[in-house]
Amino acid sequence: MKRLIALLLMLFITAALAPALAQEEKELNIFTWEGYIDAETLKNFSDDTGIKANYTTFSTNEEMLIKMTSSASEYDLILASDYAINMLRKQGMLLKLDKALLPNFENISPAFLSQYYDENDEYAVPYTSGTPLIIYDDSVVDFEITGYKSLWDERLEDSIVLIDDARNIIGITLKTMGESFNTVDDETLKSAEEKLMKLRPNVRSFNYDTPHYDVLSGECSVGYMFTPFVMLALMENPNLKIVYPEEGLGFGIDSLVISKDAPHPENAHALIDYLLDPKVGAHIAQWQLYLSPNAASYEYLPDDLRNNPAINIPQEKLADAEFIMDLGEYESIYQAIWQRFKLAQ
Incomplete structure (x- = not known):
């Protein structure tokens, strides 16, 4: 009987302590692209908060x-x-932010x-953006x-x-026609492909990773590239x-969100707020x-950096920028047009 009482008492104490132990767990699980939050920032956060x-x-x-689904x-x-955050939100997979934190x-x-x-700033915190x-x-x-x-x-x-x-690139072709970056009309896309082919003789190279080198070296005199390379x-x-x-800018924002099933939501809030610190934000801007x-x-x-026109874009230009959204089955149509364009002579 004494053993039973002792066992029950131990179970009661363990159960009572469990919430406190969970609350004290100093851990946070981040899910993003390789190197998108630099190691120095994360180390400083860990040093400051434990x-x-x-x-x-x-x-x-x-x-x-796919991984979030399972x-x-x-x-x-x-x-x-x-666009991916929008899909998570629609599927009810995100936790509303606690602005007090x-x-x-x-x-x-x-x-x-x-x-x-x-739209109501309930779930997402902007981290970086580019055009x-x-x-x-x-x-x-x-x-x-x-x-x-x-x-x-x-x-x-x-x-x-x-x-x-x-x-x-198909998007900017559409913009010259007065259309949206996100057009899904078959006839309009057919016309866009015809116009795109007329651009091919002017294109000397396709370069996703280091397009600025082609301009700096004199290989090309004109470039269309992402913000960091322009900078x-x-x-x-x-x-x-x-x-x-x-004709208007294309635009995208990468943001931080918290999983609805997050095991450490308060720690997630702590990192978000840390990243929003002005000096930390400046470090991120210089690094990214x-x-x-x-x-x-x-x-x-x-x-x-502050005066660089690639980062200091006029607000009225940003206000009119258009997001490039997920187009579902039409993504494959855009890719097919693109492959034909690249192979054209």
């Missing part, structure tokens, strides 16, 4: 969505693209809030480039480097011209070279 950050990676948003309880914090939320620029994937831009060497190009339509000018024959990205090119050669295309949604971080950026 929370160990476990880092698991995915290669694509689609891979993340293993959502394994992850606390997910960092992914806007996020005093630094006020540092976010309003331009990055209340977007289509989180591809045109850059060119006006010592070689003897006319002003004002937008996407300029890329079709016959004077640019064999002169352009493009990012190897179907949605963006790197301008840092190396500030005389290059940057173009905010008159993407647009920072953290408005409070700008005063801590070095002058060459």
Whole structure:
């Protein structure tokens, strides 16, 4: 009988202590792309809070969505693209943010809030954003480039480097036609392919990873590339011209969200708020070279970065930018058009 009482007492004490033990667990499971949150930032966070950050990676948003469907309880914090976050939200897989745990939320620029994937700012915290831009060497190009339509000018024959990205390049073709980046009309896409083929003689190279090198080396005089590469090119050669295309920008935001089944939701909030600190945000901006949604971080950026026109995009341009969204079955149609374009001579 005494053994039974002792056993019951032990079980009672263990059960009573379990919530406290769980609350004291200093751990956090992050799910994002390789290297998207740098090791130094995570180490500093762990040193400051005692929370160990476990880092698991995915290669694509689609891979993340599949893993979340089967293993959502394994992850606390997910960092992914806007359209993927929208899908998680629609499926009820996200935890609403506790703004009381996020005093630094006020540092976010309003331009990055209340977007289509989180209209009431209940789930997502912007981390980085980017928009591809045109850059060119006006010592070689003897006319002003004002937008996407300029890329079709016959004077640019064999002169352009493009990012190897179907949605963006077909998208800018659609924009020259007055259409959306996200068009799913068959006849419009057929017309877009016909127009895209007329661009092919002007394209010298496709380069996703280092397109700025093609411009800096003189291999190409014009480039259409993502924000970090535009910034790197301008840092190396500030005389290059940057173009905010008159037809409108393409745009994307990668954001932080918390899994509805997160085992450590408070720790996830703690890391989000840490990343929103102005000085931490400035470090991230310098490391990532993407647009920072953290408005409070700008005063801590070095002058060459803060004044770089690739990061200091006019608010009115950003306000009119268009998100490139997931198009479901039409994604394969865009990819087929792209492959035919790349193989064309």
